[in-house]
Amino acid sequence: xxxxxxxxxxxxxxxxxxxxxxxxxxxxxxxxxxxxxxxxxxxxxxxxxxxxxxxxxxxxxxxxxxxxxxxxxxxxxxxxxxxxxxxxxxxxxxxxxxxxxxxxxxxxxxxxxxxxxxxxxxxxxxxxxxxxxxxxxxxxxxxxxxxxxxxxxxxxxxxxxxxxxxxxxxxxxxxxxxxxxxxxxxxxxxxxxxxxxxxxxxxxxxxxxxxxxxxxxxxxxxxxxxxxxxxxxxxxxxxxxxxxxxxxxxxxxxxxxxxxxxxxxxxxxxxxxxxxxxxxxxxxxxxxxxxxxxxxxxxxxxxxxxxxxxxxxxxxxxxxxxxxxx
Amino acid sequence: xxxxxxxxxxxxxxxxxxxxxxxxxxxxxxxxxxxxxxxxxxxxxxxxxxxxxxxxxxxxxxxxxxxxxxxxxxxxxxxxxxxxxxxxxxxxxxxxxxxxxxxxxxxxxxxxxxxxxxxxxxxxxxxxxxxxxxxxxxxxxxxxxxxxxxxxxxxxxxxxxxxxxxxxxxxxxxxxxxxxxxxxxxxxxxxxxxxxxx
Numbered sequence: 001x002x003x004x005x006x007x008x009x010x011x012x013x014x015x016x017x018x019x020x021x022x023x024x025x026x027x028x029x030x031x032x033x034x035x036x037x038x039x040x041x042x043x044x045x046x047x048x049x050x051x052x053x054x055x056x057x058x059x060x061x062x063x064x065x066x067x068x069x070x071x072x073x074x075x076x077x078x079x080x081x082x083x084x085x086x087x088x089x090x091x092x093x094x095x096x097x098x099x100x101x102x103x104x105x106x107x108x109x110x111x112x113x114x115x116x117x118x119x120x121x122x123x124x125x126x127x128x129x130x131x132x133x134x135x136x137x138x139x140x141x142x143x144x145x146x147x148x149x150x151x152x153x154x155x156x157x158x159x160x161x162x163x164x165x166x167x168x169x170x171x172x173x174x175x176x177x178x179x180x181x182x183x184x185x186x187x188x189x190x191x192x193x194x195x196x197x198x199x200x201x202x203x204x205x206x207x208x209x210x211x212x213x214x215x216x217x218x219x220x221x222x223x224x225x226x227x228x229x230x231x232x233x234x235x236x237x238x239x240x241x242x243x244x245x246x247x248x249x250x251x252x253x254x255x256x257x258x259x260x261x262x263x264x265x266x267x268x269x270x271x272x273x274x275x276x277x278x279x280x281x282x283x284x285x286x287x288x289x290x291x292x293x294x295x296x297x298x299x300x301x302x303x304x305x306x307x308x309x310x311x312x313x314x315x316x317x318x319x320x321x322x323x324x325x326x
Numbered sequence: 327x328x329x330x331x332x333x334x335x336x337x338x339x340x341x342x343x344x345x346x347x348x349x350x351x352x353x354x355x356x357x358x359x360x361x362x363x364x365x366x367x368x369x370x371x372x373x374x375x376x377x378x379x380x381x382x383x384x385x386x387x388x389x390x391x392x393x394x395x396x397x398x399x400x401x402x403x404x405x406x407x408x409x410x411x412x413x414x415x416x417x418x419x420x421x422x423x424x425x426x427x428x429x430x431x432x433x434x435x436x437x438x439x440x441x442x443x444x445x446x447x448x449x450x451x452x453x454x455x456x457x458x459x460x461x462x463x464x465x466x467x468x469x470x471x472x473x474x475x476x477x478x479x480x481x482x483x484x485x486x487x488x489x490x491x492x493x494x495x496x497x498x499x500x501x502x503x504x505x506x507x508x509x510x511x512x513x514x515x516x517x518x519x520x521x522x523x524x
Contacts, residue, residue: 011503016510020482023513025456026463027374027483031366035383039390043361046354046394 088229091237094269120289237264256280360406367484368414374464374479375418385421389414408490415494466516474509481506
């Protein structure tokens with residue numbers, strides 16, 4: 001190779017050509033045998049393919065593509081999330097989750113104030129009875145355990161048609177009734193008679209109070225028929241449960257329809273309001289309506305209930321107050 | 327494809343890159359041909375520049391390994407020789423940068439290395455004269471500025487054409503021609519000074 005001088009040197013002067021020949025002779029060498037063997041082996045083994053490195057521009061393109069895709073996904077998610085109607089089941093689930101955070105390890109008491117009762121009907125004497133009373137509620141508490149209402153205590157006193165009265169209601173619910181709040185919308189749940197228990201400790205004006213409609217109504221069965229979700233304003237949802245009840249009243253089967261509405265904060269999913277209404281015909285064919293409307297204005301944690309049984313709730317009852325089991 | 331249009335408008339270089347010649351499929355025959363025709367040139371180029379046979383062998387081996395690994399950078403229609411020596415050029419630059427050998431490269435080529443390159447046909451006296459001539463010329467070349475060393479070895483050691491050298495060095499062809507003439511002139515002066523200095 002050292003003598004393989006094949007360049008066209010016409011452009012160079014004779015002196016330059018001589019110099020070039022010296023350079024070529026001094027710098028051109030044969031390939032050492034060991035190196036030749038090594039190179040031939042490497043070439044024979046073929047290409048050692050490596051992932052093609054990306055040029056800077058390609059990295060930029062890739063990064064920009066990723067940013068665009070991620071932005072599109074985020075915007076799409078936000079858009080869909082905002083435009084997709086929220087279902088009642090989703091709100092129920094979140095209400096349950098929000099309540100769960102508060103009840104461990106004990107229970108939570110929602111104190112209801114600003115509550116009004118209104119009832120219209122016909123008394124046993126055949127005269128119309130219309131009651132609209134801002135009652136004096138000494139205590140009206142929904143006791144929530146496991147995210148659901150499990151016990152209710154109500155101590156009410158007031159004046160109806162000049163007659164004072166005071167009554168205490170103590171309720172407890174079991175798992176079947178709690179399913180109202182946990183099963184999918186539209187499912188019908190049979191609540192056998194007696195599952196929703198109550199007791200009346202004091203009732204001074206039972207004659208004036210429509211024979212205590214609560215007692216009669218809840219002694220039958222309850223069919224949960226439908227739940228729907230309303231959005232009355234930007235701050236809250238309303239979960240509306242419609243139901244049908246069938247119970248014995250004065251020894252006769254009476255069918256009734258009613259609805260419960262829970263107002264739920266969109267921010268915290270806490271229940272902030274409660275409304276209950278019931279309509280039925282009494283055994284004599286008179287229309288009776290009963291409406292309760294309340295705001296839940298405060299909550300407080302209660303001590304854990306060590307028994308966690310379905311026994312009638314006694315928390316807050318005056319000492320020596322007899323509690324009936326139904 | 328609106329997304330691609332948008333990206334290309336944002337990154338004009340990406341659009342330019344799309345217009346480049348397509349990547350060549352790996353061609354084992356072409357690699358073998360490159361090896362047969364240019365391996366000695368690459369080795370000579372390296373030996374002249376680094377002045378050490380072991381390093382020159384390693385660098386030559388590195389160049390052909392990169393040829394195999396970097397085939398995707400070779401474009402259809404491109405001069406394979408220019409592409410090969412482009413790799414050699416960058417490999418040598420990396421070597422100098424890593425080993426900081428610039429100052430040491432001016433050292434005299436080792437006697438052992440000279441003996442390895444001698445012609446077996448020559449007699450002992452001719453061989454000694456050849457070794458001395460090689461030493462003188464190589465030392466003179468290494469005293470030249472970096473670019474002049476590069477252009478002389480690419481042109482007369484590796485025997486590349488002007489367009490190929492221009493592509494490797496990123497210069498235009500007339501500039502390379504002028505650089506070659508200037509380098510020869512400087513080499514002539516260096517050799518004259520060396521001869522006079524003896």
